[in-house]
Amino acid sequence: SMISYLARIGMYSALAGSNNKNGGALVIMILMEVTLPIAAMLVQLGVSRSREYLADESGGRLTGNPMxxxxxxxxxxxxxxxxTNTYRENAYASMWISNPIAKSSTLSNLFKTHPxxxxxxxxxxxxxxxxKGLR
Incomplete structure (x- = not known):
């Protein structure tokens, strides 16, 4: 949300400072308005996945038994x-701890909150x- 906010500030600053002769600045600002929130979301999802890994590692170290x-x-x-029931439908997929119908790809992995x-x-x-000291 901070990246989106900064993008808007930049857009309004550029538009306020322009004399409407440079349409390229407007196009760039519109592209920023679209792409920066997506980039911010991808960063947020990446942080969420990192937290899951950290939680797993912390739990494994705390118990001494990661297996x-x-x-x-x-x-x-x-x-x-x-x-085997109706819960296999897409509408219910978000209620599962592990999505039973998800297909994994590099692109889809970018949008997951969990690894x-x-x-x-x-x-x-x-x-x-x-x-165990095997490494």
């Missing part, structure tokens, strides 16, 4: 993997090796 957390994540994933379960488990396995 227990990995096991819980696997159970959640498998429980959500194949719902994939596989990535989280992989990091927990590395933490387990580190805690």
């Amino acid at each position: 227990a957390l990995a096991s819980a994540l696997r159970k959640l994933e498998s429980g959500c993997a194949a719902p 994939s379960t596989a990535e989280r488990i992989e990091r927990l396995q590395k933490l387990d090796m580190e805690l």
Whole structure:
């Protein structure tokens, strides 16, 4: 929201200072008005994913058993993997801890608030090796 706010300030400043002879400035300001909020959202989502990784690592270190957390994540994933009722529809996908119908791609991963379960488990396995002194 701060980036959007700054973009608006810049846009209004440029428009107020122009004498309407330079239409290019207006086009640039409109592009900024569209692209900067999207960039801000992507940063916010990236921070959310980083927090999830940090929460996993903190939990693994606190308990001294990151593989227990990995096991819980696997159970959640498998429980959500194949719902057999009407809750498998897109409208209900946001209510699942792990989206049962999501397709993963690099682009779709940018818009997720949580990293994939596989990535989280992989990091927990590395933490387990580190805690056991195997690294």
